[in-house]
Structure formats: C-alpha cells, structure tokens
Amino acid sequence: MTRPTLLAASLLVLTLAACGGHEALDPAAGFGPDPTLPPPQGSLFPRVNIAEAVGWPEGRTPVAARGFRVQAFASGLDHPRWIYRLPNGDILVAESNAPPKPEGKEGGLRGWVQGLVMKKAGARAPSANRITLLRDADGDGAAETRTVFLENLTSPFGMALVGDTLYVANADAVVAFPYQTGQTRITAAATRLAALPAGRNHHWTKSLVASADGTRLYVGVGSNSNIGENGLAEEEGRAAIHEIDIATGAARIFASGLRNPVGLAWQPDSGKLWTAVNERDELGNDLVPDYMTSVTPGGFYGWPWSYYGQVVDARVEPANPGMVARALKPDYALGAHTASLGLTFGEGGLFPARYRGGAFVGQHGSWNRTPRNGYRVIFVPFTGGVPAGPPEDILTGFLNEQDQAMGRPVGVQFDRTGALLVADDVGNVIWRVAPAV
Secondary structure (H helix, E strand, O other), X not given: OOHHHHHHHHHHHXXXXXXXXXXXXXXXXXXXXXXXXXXXXXOOOOOOOOOOEOOOOOOOOOEEOXXXXXXXXXXXXXXXXXXXXXXXXXXXXXXXXXXXXXXXXXXXHHHHHHHHHHHHOOOOOOOOOEEEEEEOOOOOOOOOEEEEEEOOOOOOOOEEEEOOEEEEEOOOEEXXXXXXXXXXXXXXXXXXXXXXXXXXXXXXXXXXXXXXXXXXXXXXXXXXXXXOOOOHHHXXXXXXXXXXXXXXOOEEEEEEOOOOEEEEEEOOOOOOEEEEEOOOOOOOXXXXXXEEEEOOOOOEXXXXXXXXXXXXXXXXXXXXXXXXXXXXXXXXXXXXXXXXXXXXXXXXXXXXXXXXXXXXXXXXXXXXXXXOOOOEEEEEOEEOOEEOOOOEEEEEOOEOOOOOEOOOEEEEEEOOOOOEEEEEOOOOEEEEEEEOO
C-alpha cells in the first residue's frame, strides 16, 4: 500500500472508529470485585477517542482531593514514567519511552493507525533512556538537586535496590549497577542479570520489585498484541510476571495470562504481591475492565482465551477450553480502558491512618472509550489485606475544558516524608500530594 493510500485509509479508519460504538455504562460499573461485564461489542477497527496532549499552562496544576494539596516536586522532565525511592530518600525517575520497533514489526495498517493515536497522546517521542535523581534535602516538597543518575539505557522502567546493587529493568533485560548511599551519578558499566522478552515490544514497559529477603526479583512483562493476533509464538514468556533468582540470574514464570502487568507492589498487611493489569481492547466501551489483583504463584489469569476469570473471548483462535478452566478471577476491577499503570500501597504517618495499606493507582487514561475514562489517581481502601470499598479520587483535573490532556498520571510512589509522588509523562512533572496544613 502506498503512503497516500495508507494515509487516506487511516483517516477513514480514525473517522469511522471515532463515530461508532454503543452508549457506555456509568464508569463506576466497571470497578470493584464484581464489575458489570456487558455483552461484547465488536468492531472492524479500534474505537479512537484519545485526549490530545497539550501540557500544563503556566500556574495550573491537577486538583487534589479535599483535605490535600498538590505541588510540583520537579518539572521540565522528559516523559517521566516510573518512580523509585532510595533508602536515603533520594527519588529516581525513569525518563523513558518505547524503543523503536524492528523492521517488519510495525503492525500494518492497524499498527500505523494506533501509532498516530499514540503520537497525538504524546507517546511517540524518542526515549531519553535515562534515570534522573531528585533530592529534596531541605524538605520543602520540591527537589532542589537534579542529576543524571544513569544514561544510555534501553527504555528503562522498573528499579530496585538490593543491598549495594541497583537493578534496572530495561525493555530487553534486567541489568545491575553498583550503588553507594548518597551518590548522585553512576558511571560503572551495566552487568546483565537476565534477558527479557523484547522484539516487537507491543507492550515495552518492564516493572520490577524485589522480594523482602532480597533473593528474588519480580518483573512484569506485557503481551505482544491485543489478543495474540501476531501469533502465540511471539507471546512466549510474555503476558506474565517473571521471577528471577538474583544469585544465578535463573528465571521462571511466576504467574501468567496477565495481558499487561505494569504496577507491582507488596501489600503490607498480607505480604502478597499485587499487580495492576491493562486488559484487552476492541470489545466496546465497557470491556474489558483493567484490574488489580493479588498474584497467586503459578496462577493463570486468562489472557488471551478469557477475561475476568473464565469469560471466553470468542475472537481468539484456536480456542483453548483447558486454559479457560484454569483462569483465576482477579480481585478488583479498575474500570474499562483506564490504563491503570501505577500501583503502590499507603505507608508512613503523613496521610491519615485510613490510607495506610490501601492501594494508590495511577490511571493513565483511555484512548478508545467514549466518554473517556481514567486520567486520575485513585485510592482503594483495604482491610485485612484485601480491597474494602469503592475507589476515591486523590488527584484529578488532568483534562482541560476542551477535553485535552494537560497531563497523564503513571507511576506513584511515597517520598520519605509520606507524601505521594505522581509521575506525569505528558506534563513532564512529578507531582507531590500531601495533606493540607
């Protein structure tokens, strides 16, 4: 197909996709342990309804929940995606974007159209491929020190410090660097611990957490497709959480059938690993809800053959009833197409006690739902290590009056004082949310 023909076809696709579809349910119906799962509404092409990325005008910020205030912890970053707090309180920020796709892996017409959509959303710029260190030594809630901590990485995302070794999850491998407390730059060469599935990288982010005893790493690896349309051979080792032995680099699949497990965090009361998962598309406004769930070792969560437990996705060929019968139902739905990415649990004494142990979730926002969904940070209360109530807004106001995206929240993490930090990869800001005084 020639480029003019491709352009004309793509414009037609975008027009048809934006105009089609059925009336959406109240977004609240897609949250909780038992979300509403309406009949699927198939379409020839994905629905497109992305919020154009415009950035923050001078003097404007997101809106914090009542009783809280928000300020910029750091601004002028380059697509900040993920946040990690070092033991001395320094904050590491992965400034990162998708790596280039290998030749022949662009995904044809559908992939090109989706590329246009992501470009409009601010997600197609070259990756900075670095980790930046931020330090707020005077405690005023804004970082006065900023240094390039690591550079020349490969679309870095997750970070974890174990002893005196910092592990970084690049798009293609987990690598290790020596670290000394307080240092503001690492110049040592990387040591590769374990390779990760790469190639097409339909989902490129690789999240990372360490076990409490420091012997294992857990890495979230997303699928290479929506529902396996690129062939299941390309999904080998994907749509899964990997467990890596730090001493040997040996890896195994810890849990699978998770289309895109991004946020990974340990729930402090139960000690269980939880993950936030982006589910599949092209089944209508209200399917399939993204979710968070505790992770059962060896568990299978349905992708690509079923969703939300054992609800069969009839589009997937060949069918696999045996795998569907194994599929576990996730714990808590986070709304259809919300792109729930960031996940952390409440800690410290700065927030009121009711927030401790509950889940904070960064919802990057929908690109294929009418009306839009997400574009906020929410809190889900927990009791006894399990969700115990509806979601509550913590940070909103990312869309302006023209429905454009001034920002989009991604990673969430607490700073050493107990304030919540939020990475905004469209506004290029790290926001800090704390109780109002």
